[in-house]
Every structure is written in structure tokens, then in C-alpha cells.
Amino acid sequence: MQEEFNLFPSGQALEALCAWSDHLKSFQQRIGKYFARCEAKGAAFDYIQALLCPVERKNGWQMAEQVGYANPYRLQHLLGRARWEEEQVCASVRDYVVEHLDDGAGILAVDETSFLKRGEESVGVGRQYCGLTGQIENCQVGVFLAYISSKGQSLIDRRLYLPKSWTTVSKRRKKAHIPSKVRFATKTGLAKGMLQSAFKAGVRPAWFVADEVYSRDASFWRWLEQEVKQPYVLTVNKRQPTPIDFKTHYAEDLVRTVPPEGWQRLSTGAGTKGERYYEWTRVKLSCRHPEGFSRWFLFRRCPEHPDDPRFISYYQVFAPSDTSLETMVGVAGQRWRIEECFQFTKDQLGLGDYEVRSWTGWHRHVTLVLAAGAFLSVLRYQAEPLAELSTPPFFSPQVRAGNLVAFKAVRGLSSGSALPN
Numbered sequence: 001m002q003e004e005f006n007l008f009p010s011g012q013a014l015e016a017l018c019a020w021s022d023h024l025k026s027f028q029q030r031i032g033k034y035f036a037r038c039e040a041k042g043a044a045f046d047y048i049q050a051l052l053c054p055v056e057r058k059n060g061w062q063m064a065e066q067v068g069y070a071n072p073y074r075l076q077h078l079l080g081r082a083r084w085e086e087e088q089v090c091a092s093v094r095d096y097v098v099e100h101l102d103d104g105a106g107i108l109a110v111d112e113t114s115f116l117k118r119g120e121e122s123v124g125v126g127r128q129y130c131g132l133t134g135q136i137e138n139c140q141v142g143v144f145l146a147y148i149s150s151k152g153q154s155l156i157d158r159r160l161y162l163p164k165s166w167t168t169v170s171k172r173r174k175k176a177h178i179p180s181k182v183r184f185a186t187k188t189g190l191a192k193g194m195l196q197s198a199f200k201a202g203v204r205p206a207w208f209v210a211d212e213v214y215s216r217d218a219s220f221w222r223w224l225e226q227e228v229k230q231p232y233v234l235t236v237n238k239r240q241p242t243p244i245d246f247k248t249h250y251a252e253d254l255v256r257t258v259p260p261e262g263w264q265r266l267s268t269g270a271g272t273k274g275e276r277y278y279e280w281t282r283v284k285l286s287c288r289h290p291e292g293f294s295r296w297f298l299f300r301r302c303p304e305h306p307d308d309p310r311f312i313s314y315y316q317v318f319a320p321s322d323t324s325l326e327t328m329v330g331v332a333g334q335r336w337r338i339e340e341c342f343q344f345t346k347d348q349l350g351l352g353d354y355e356v357r358s359w360t361g362w363h364r365h366v367t368l369v370l371a372a373g374a375f376l377s378v379l380r381y382q383a384e385p386l387a388e389l390s391t392p393p394f395f396s397p398q399v400r401a402g403n404l405v406a407f408k409a410v411r412g413l414s415s416g417s418a419l420p421n
Helices: 013-032 038-052 058-065 073-079 086-101 170-175 187-201 219-226 251-255 327-331 336-349 359-383 404-410
Strands: 106-118 127-132 135-149 152-161 207-211 232-236 241-244 247-250 264-271 276-286 293-301 312-320
Touching: 013 086, 013 359, 038 058, 038 073, 038 247, 038 359, 073 359, 086 135, 086 152, 086 170, 086 247, 086 359, 106 127, 106 187, 106 336, 127 293, 135 170, 135 251, 152 359, 170 251, 187 219, 187 264, 207 327, 219 312, 232 327, 251 276, 251 293, 251 312, 264 327, 276 312, 293 327, 312 327, 336 359
Parallel strands: 106 207, 207 232
Antiparallel strands: 106 135, 127 135, 135 152, 232 312, 241 247, 264 276, 276 293, 293 312
């Protein structure tokens, strides 16, 4: 095992190995209570270990081989028929992430990702928009919730989107083992359900961020404003309406009213080529909102094309009335980090490599992937605290989480060896 940790300075390898082992045992104890039998619990721990290891493709046979099984039947039983509470495990993963990564200025982000499929039997599959290709494809779509802070980020909840063709045909529902209580829900409805679950558990982020899919549903962001009083930054379409003096105005109309001196050059954080600078401005909207809060349109334009409307991005912001433009820009610049979660869990943890077709199988596989990702995110922060990242009063646009791929390599997970146990 020493070769796996040879990137540590001399004398730290054993300490790092012990930290790995202790943290893994603590994490296992946290989720282990939701398994009815010790056989299922052991299989789940082996499943997570296989997800964390460098298996070329996280399918049943390769994962079984990685953990020393003669065949994948035990892992298949875990996903399909074993008795355990995947919803409770997912809730425990969410609480674990917030408990360890909370910095007092956390952000909840919602987004969906697609899984391309060839057949028609996998639950939720159908001809629908696929974000991977930007076209209509035969795919499944999952809606996810992520927690983002200066200490890291991790996916913490998931919902499978079911097109109406799956919720109204009893034969398909029965074959895919879709629970009777599950009904058709829009992606916004799924997002609201995950947020309600998080809020009920005591999670109260400083901000919520999402893209245009969720801002189009006015009932959704009005719920955030009126019932939850949750500050948000939502990407919107240029035709996003707002009432002014009993007339409907659109975001693209209001941006034209901003004088040239009304724009500020601000950074949304560091990118691969340095700081990402854009020009920003905002327009306060005169509409009903809770006392002490306001709503704005926030605009971003490319400095190289200041007069070209094609290079303008639009946001709707709800926040305390004294929120600064710099704070809004900083939050808007963090939504990409849920995309980084998708890329990491797909590339490194097998999020899309499942070979299950049922409702239960999909949710169980994805839950265990979220558990593996949460374990790595928290361990990374605990093993290498980011001393230079202080906790700001609001989220700093300069904060960027470290690369988990590099972290796995340093910790020996890019080799063929298993985790310490």
C-alpha cells in the first residue's frame, strides 16, 4: 500500500492510510443502519468501493471482479431485490455533505443530466431532449440537487424524470416496478420536491441557483419567494416578462435602458485561462415581494462584443434588498459547479454505467454513486483543508473547488488497488 501513497512526504503515508480507513469506517457506520441484513450492507460497501476504484466501466461484471466476486449476481441482487432503504441512505448522504462542507454561505443547485439508451425497456426512457447532444434522443433524464460551498461540492439528491407515456400506461409501470404513489411530475416539480425535503431536514442555503428550465415556471420561483423566502439566481430567457406600470416588459427590453456607464467589469472566478471577466449590470423590478427583499434582472455581456445582443446573458435574482452586485455575480458564477459534479460522477464513479431497468434499480445505483462522491468530496476537504479559502459573508466569486480526479490520483485511487478497509 505504501506505493499508492508515495506522493506524500516521507512519514505521512501511514497517517494518510489510517485517515482513509477511519473515515471510511465512519461513513459506513452512518449509512449501514438502513440495510436490513448484513449481507446487503456488505454488498453495498463493496459496491461503493468498486465505484471508487479505477474500473474501466462500472458494470456488474467488472465491479464484481474488482471486489473479488465470482459473478455479479450479488451486486444485481443489491440493486433489485435486497431489503434496504435507498431513500434513507440518500437523505443520510445529503446530511453528511451539508454537515461537513457547510461554510455558512452554501449554495443549492438544481440541474438535469441525460443518459443515452438504445432500447425501450429502461424506466423513463423515451424520445426527449438530451443535454449531452442538444438534440432529441432516446434517453433517460435525471434531475439532481447539489450542495456547493468553498469547501467543495457534491450531488446530494436525485429524481428520475418520467414522461407521461410512463405514468399513464399501467403495463409499463408494472414491468418497471414504478410505485403506485408516483405520478407525472415536471422537472420543476421534481426540483421542488428535493428542495422541500432538504428544507424540512434543516438545510437552509444562502442561495439557490438553476438554469432556464426552472425559471420558466413562475409558480416555482414565486414559491421560493413567498413561502420559503429563499434567495436565488436563476438563468432566464431574454423574453422573461415582468410587470411595470401595469404593462408587461421583457428582459431584453430593460437591458436596452442601461446607459453605457451602467456596466461594471467583474470576475466570475478563475477559469482554465485565468480570471473570467464580463461586464455586468442589474435593473431593480418594482413588483410585490416580502419585506426586506427585492427582485432584479441581472445582465451579463461579453466585453469583446458589448453591442451584440447575442452575447448577453440574462438572470433573475431574488435576495435581501441590500445585496450587492458583486455578490450576485459571485453566485451566478457558481452554477457551473453542478456540471462539474456530473462530469466527475460520470467519468470517475460510473453514474451512467448502470445495467438496470427498474425504478428501484436506477435509484439504488444512483444513490450509491452519490454516496461514493460525497465520501470523496468530504475526505478531500478533511485531508487537505483549503486554508486560503476563508468563509466570506457571501459566496466569493474567486472560490474554486479542487480537482477530485487529481485528488484520487494522489490518494492511490488511480491505481488498481482497492480502498483500505
